[in-house]
């Protein structure tokens with residue numbers, strides 16, 4: 001998913017030194033926003049700072065990146081230490097803007113931070129953002145960091161080659177950087193040609209910087225992008241942009257006052273760093289870029305034709321921080337609306353049921369579920385009073401939802417976004433439980449989780465732990481619907497073999513001797529890939545013959561550890577339920593296979609072919 005954090009100081013640098021008494025004002029805000037977005041990426045982080053109007057001969061771009069287990073902390077420690085060291089013996093200049101900007105790194109007005117959750121390329125330092133495209137002409141420098149994933153990297157890569165470029169790697173970060181960089185170069189040339197003869201070469205640099213049209217650069221650079229993106233870029237002279245994809249798949253928010261412009265992938269990061277109200281934060285409109293000129297003026301400008309809204313609902317269910325007030329309410333609603341299904345599963349027997357949840361992102365959905373149960377109980381009491389049904393009233397008087405904290409998560413990190421190599425081991429050691437609470441052989445456990453993707457968290461850890469309580473029945477409730485299809489817009493879920501829902505369908509197809517459907521779909525997908533162009537998502541046909549319940553039951557069979565004694569059921573959210581709870585984030589391709597871009601269908605088709613042919617590579 002990746003997280004972006006951006007700060008633009010709109011006033012002269014000395015203003016902040018005077019007002020806040022420190023050269024670290026912008027950096028501290030950036031640090032805060034990055035810390036509050038650590039949920040978005042654990043593979044690495046990076047920070048780049050651009051200083052405005054530094055004389056030639058002095059560095060004006062500083063950048064640190066890290067793939068340390070605590071990368072943000074590591075980077076900022078290093079930055080602060082570096083600044084402190086530069087000031088040693090020169091303490092009297094600590095608030096001298098001109099001196100700081102000439103001699104101390106990271107003392108600039110335009111700051112960009114990034115937390116990486118890699119979807120293309122390995123978890124190496126060189127793949128961390130911000131990425132730099134350097135040049136001796138200041139206006140040709142480009143610094144880029146983004147939350148994005150492109151489905152058509154191959155095509156974009158080939159286009160770069162046809163332009164005569166020689167890209168150093170075939171990953172989307174490089175392709176995106178080179179693509180935008182190329183059109184920034186062309187924009188430089190366009191202006192040069194326009195003013196040629198009117199100014200000398202040195203003056204020309206200023207003229208170019210004054211006239212660069214970033215909207216035009218983005219219009220030309222992004223037109224072939226097929227993917228989800230929120231991309232932040234800074235030019236060497238300080239003008240910057242944050243561009244959001246035409247479907248609004250990836251999130252981006254901003255806040256501006258007379259001192260700063262701040263951008264982040266999530267609202268709580270901005271709200272907390274600046275101590276403001278939520279209604280002061282705006283969403284960057286899909287298909288628009290927030291363009292900030294060198295002098296600090298800003299405007300949202302369209303750069304691509306808008307497409308139907310498909311904002312990622314998985315952001316709401318799991319990815320984003322749960323303390324965004326809207327997300328909090330949506331998650332509660334997701335949990336609340338599962339109550340009828342759950343009550344049915346436990347035969348309305350609250351006395352012998354314990355409710356709990358998997359920390360952390362499922363907590364709000366769990367609270368919603370409990371609120372839903374309490375509401376139903378109070379409704380039932382009101383009805384019993386109305387009917388003067390004393391017996392029912394007496395029964396209801398002692399009924400309540402038995403809530404216990406059964407699962408404890410020791411690890412601070414998120415298991416889902418841990419890299420593939422360490423994930424299994426990490427999952428098995430991440431959770432612990434509180435024994436001695438459940439009545440063996442009597443109680444049923446209802447445990448809320450936000451998502452079941454690979455099912456490894458349940459299979460390798462939670463079910464084993466929960467079964468130690470010797471409950472009669474364990475019901476795992478997922479606040480998200482079944483994850484059936486790959487994501488190709490920023491979440492690293494690109495192989496069918498990773499989805500427990502797909503493994504379930506695979507098993508069902510074989511059990512019912514439907515291998516011919518599998519063969520047929522495989523050939524359709526293969527043909528589509530060979531033909532290229534726009535195709536439908538043929539893989540949907542594999543899910544079509546089965547009901548949600550059939551797939552859920554098969555999932556329960558698959559994730560059930562061999563040693564487990566309790567009965568096991570899995571209850572999922574429906575897709576309609578998801579849309580009801582999160583009406584403004586209709587993107588649901590991982591649940592439905594309805595991709596908002598043609599490249600998405602191709603990714604699903606390719607992922608199936610890869611699976612059938614035993615290829616483990618990503619499908620984009």
Ligand SMILES: O=P(O)(O)OC[C@H]1O[C@H](OP(=O)(O)OP(=O)(O)O)[C@H](O)[C@@H]1O
Pocket residue numbers: 318358359360361362409413414415416417449450451452453454455456457458
């Ligand atoms: O089915 P799986 O593929 O195994 O993954 C799903 C699990 O991973 C996530 O937890 P995570 O530890 O990432 O995050 P959290 O603590 O923020 O909820 C999610 O909340 C599920 O519990």
Ligand SMILES: NC(=O)CC[C@H](N)C(=O)O
Pocket residue numbers: 001002116117118119120121127146147148149150172173490491
């Ligand atoms: N999750 C993301 O947004 C990833 C960004 C980019 N595709 C990378 O792999 O680094």
